[in-house]
Amino acid sequence: MAQLSDDCFAHDQRLMPLDEALALLAERVVPVTGREMVPLGDGVDRILAENLVTAIDVPGHDNSAVDGYAVYFDDLEPEAETRLIVAGRIAAGHPLRRAARRGEALRVFTGAAMPAGHDDSGPDTVFMQEDCRLDGDSVVVPPGIARGANRRGAGEDVAAGATVLEAGRRLRPEDLGLAAAIGRSRLPVRRPLRVALFSTGDEVRDPGAALAEGAIYDANRYAIGALLRRLGCAVTDLGILTDDAAVVRDAIAAAARDHDLLLTSGGVSVGDEDHVKAAVEASGTLTFWRLAIKPGRPLALGQVDDGDRKVPFVGLPGNPAAVMVTFVRLARPLILRLSGASQVAPSLYPVRAGFSHDKKPDRREFLRCRVSRAEDGIPVATKAGRQGAGILSAVSAADGLVELPEEMTYLEAGTLVDFLPFSEVS
Numbered sequence: 001m002a003q004l005s006d007d008c009f010a011h012d013q014r015l016m017p018l019d020e021a022l023a024l025l026a027e028r029v030v031p032v033t034g035r036e037m038v039p040l041g042d043g044v045d046r047i048l049a050e051n052l053v054t055a056i057d058v059p060g061h062d063n064s065a066v067d068g069y070a071v072y073f074d075d076l077e078p079e080a081e082t083r084l085i086v087a088g089r090i091a092a093g094h095p096l097r098r099a100a101r102r103g104e105a106l107r108v109f110t111g112a113a114m115p116a117g118h119d120d121s122g123p124d125t126v127f128m129q130e131d132c133r134l135d136g137d138s139v140v141v142p143p144g145i146a147r148g149a150n151r152r153g154a155g156e157d158v159a160a161g162a163t164v165l166e167a168g169r170r171l172r173p174e175d176l177g178l179a180a181a182i183g184r185s186r187l188p189v190r191r192p193l194r195v196a197l198f199s200t201g202d203e204v205r206d207p208g209a210a211l212a213e214g215a216i217y218d219a220n221r222y223a224i225g226a227l228l229r230r231l232g233c234a235v236t237d238l239g240i241l242t243d244d245a246a247v248v249r250d251a252i253a254a255a256a257r258d259h260d261l262l263l264t265s266g267g268v269s270v271g272d273e274d275h276v277k278a279a280v281e282a283s284g285t286l287t288f289w290r291l292a293i294k295p296g297r298p299l300a301l302g303q304v305d306d307g308d309r310k311v312p313f314v315g316l317p318g319n320p321a322a323v324m325v326t327f328v329r330l331a332r333p334l335i336l337r338l339s340g341a342s343q344v345a346p347s348l349y350p351v352r353a354g355f356s357h358d359k360k361p362d363r364r365e366f367l368r369c370r371v372s373r374a375e376d377g378i379p380v381a382t383k384a385g386r387q388g389a390g391i392l393s394a395v396s397a398a399d400g401l402v403e404l405p406e407e408m409t410y411l412e413a414g415t416l417v418d419f420l421p422f423s424e425v426s
């Protein structure tokens with residue numbers, strides 16, 4: 001199991017552009033999860049622990065791509081119809097039990113193995129049945145077909161010895177199909193990242209509890225918990241820790257013992273009431289990354305010592321919209337890296353801004369937006385509601401985040417901007 005280095009999150013107090021933060025994480029964060037074997041059917045969303053190499057060709061033999069008639073191309077009249085006796089029948093899974101012969105046609109069905117003939121030759125071309133005419137025991141085929149038409153070659157999908165899936169890939173349903181096609185019934189995957197999740201703040205209550213004056217319900221822990229589970233993490237919900245130094249310190253030290261990551265939101269600013277900072281520093285290190293983003297700074301990153309293990313700690317901001325931004329853009333790649341994934345950066349897509357917007361320079365700004373198609377077919381973004389960092393309803397109403405680059409000072413309606421769909425990161 002790999003270890004994080006001593007000062008894995010150390011950074012000076014400059015305002016840090018997002019790309020620099022992501023580069024630092026890429027450089028310093030290594031996978032910490034072990035590996036296990038799982039049945040193929042349980043592999044979706046798991047992270048492949050080693051390259052998957054196929055021992056077999058797929059398909060395993062030359063076969064017909066259509067229902068029709070297999071022939072020797074060299075038997076065909078180039079300029080006229082050709083009449084051939086239909087001398088055999090080959091269905092998928094039922095190969096011809098004899099060698100094919102020159103001058104005959106063979107009834108074939110999709111997936112049926114192309115038979116071998118004598119010598120090195122064999123039927124090499126297949127007519128679609130729609131293009132043929134039956135006449136008694138014979139089939140009449142038209143001129144003009146290309147040699148090799150409607151035939152699929154052995155190994156044309158994947159050839160024996162090829163790496164079909166690479167270590168670090170988060171497995172999609174299509175990948176399970178591919179793994180099955182090469183005959184794998186079990187897959188080597190990374191163990192799920194064990195994440196301890198908690199909230200802090202004397203004002204924060206669990207939904208269902210009575211709401212005292214000045215209190216709020218814990219929105220963040222539920223949103224983050226679901227995001228983590230979608231990333232394949234094994235989440236331990238530590239609940240809400242009260243703003244009490246000893247309580248927070250003990251909970252963090254205990255959680256470090258059997259988790260790979262500690263994650264919280266809120267309570268990591270520099271106010272007197274925030275005990276998380278002191279608790280992490282009691283048994284490790286904590287750094288505040290002053291990110292040049294809006295919303296979302298600061299982000300607290302640290303390590304809690306557990307014997308000679310160093311367990312990373314991530315403190316997201318408290319404001320719910322800032323939670324979402326920092327989770328999908330920073331915590332998510334960090335978590336995927338710790339989990340052993342190699343592809344951690346989400347894809348952004350260009351959309352047209354359906355609004356104008358004033359912006360401060362030198363920071364990246366994230367707007368919660370909906371996207372719909374304009375009459376010309378181009379996707380157009382509109383703001384999904386008020387853009388305050390505490391406005392959760394706009395996060396819920398949004399399809400994703402419009403990202404405005406650092407150098408921009410004014411967004412003119414109609415400009416193409418980057419859009420990160422939430423579907424891309426969940």
Ligand code: AMP
Nearest residue numbers: 199218219220221266267268317318319
């Ligand atoms: P803090 O980071 O603790 O200063 O909190 C910033 C804002 O986020 C405050 O308005 C908090 O009440 C709010 N907040 C903190 N934790 C949560 C939470 N778990 N769910 C919803 N809002 C929160």
Ligand code: MG
Nearest residue numbers: 201266267318
């Ligand atoms: Mg607080």
